[in-house]
Amino acid sequence: MSPVGGSKSPALIRDNQVCFEIIREGAVYGKNHGDSKLYGEGSVFWHGSGEITVSESPSDGYYSCLVAYFEYDPGVMAEPWPSYFQWDDRLVMHRFADEMLYAYHSAALRRSVVGNLLWARLQFQLERYRQSLDREVVHPKLQLAIDFINLHYAEPISLDDVAQSADLSVSHLHMLFREHMKESPRQFLIQKRMRSAGHALVTSREPIKVIASQFGYANTENFCRAFRKFFGRSASEYRSAYIGGLNS
Structure with a gap:
């Protein structure tokens, strides 16, 4: 990164x-x-x-x-x-x-x-x-919402914050994400956090609790639950697998 x-x-x-x-x-x-x-x-x-x-x-x-x-x-x-x-x-x-x-x-x-x-x-x-060069261009307000998430995903932002950044209602935000991104705005936000957290896990020695707080999770248990659901393994298992492979 x-x-x-x-x-x-x-x-x-x-x-x-x-x-x-x-x-x-x-x-x-x-x-x-x-x-x-x-x-x-x-x-x-x-x-x-x-x-x-x-x-x-x-x-x-x-x-x-x-x-x-x-x-x-x-x-x-x-x-x-x-x-x-x-x-x-x-x-x-x-x-x-x-x-x-x-x-x-x-x-x-x-x-x-x-x-x-x-x-x-x-x-x-x-x-x-x-x-597919004639594919549809991303809706400009959706792009504003995506840009906001890209900049602030590590902060404890809400969907209201995301919708407000693009001058949308939360329901309209959901509709645009489902139509163009094939996922909800919450799913998009979670995957941003999880992939960045996974990168931090294998490139630093920071405790999992610290990494959780760095990516918008005040509660470490909630972070670990979300991480396991996303990657199919615990944060500690993920770290061990990659660091083990890199050191072998």
Whole structure:
């Protein structure tokens, strides 16, 4: 996960190498110089040799992404990809990214197997994107609500707060989320908190009680219950699995 405002510096893609960045949380500015558009969850960037990764977020924002590097033989042209495309189903994207991270760090699978699966899935998602370029644009008030959650999900916000940020009633907020996101605003908020909490669990040694409070849960039992329901394992089991895989 990048710090507020983005990464300190972009990464340079080496010769005979390509890189994919899948934006999982937050939003980032595009890869072209001067591009002021923000790209959020499910955005996929492709970078060829000599290019640099995306790195900038709004001054009060952040982003996190899954990064995958692929190497190809010298003298062989890298397969052409568009510089950007969109993963059409953000929930599927999150599940697949979690599976890839677990397979890479904890399941003792060969890296070539994981890489081949990831490459094939990106090709599949690119084809789906090409077939749905005329898809509906996100409702502007829904985007305001999403932006508010992205900025304040770690605080004890309510659905009233989210609805007010977009000048909507709570019932209208529910309707827009169900129609466009295929989930409720509460489910969207919980998954933001859980994925960020999972990241904190495996990248810090903070006690679970502290992490719970950092992501809007004053009651640790409520956090642990929500975490188990979301990930299918306890917070301590989740931490042990990933840290164990990383240290093996």
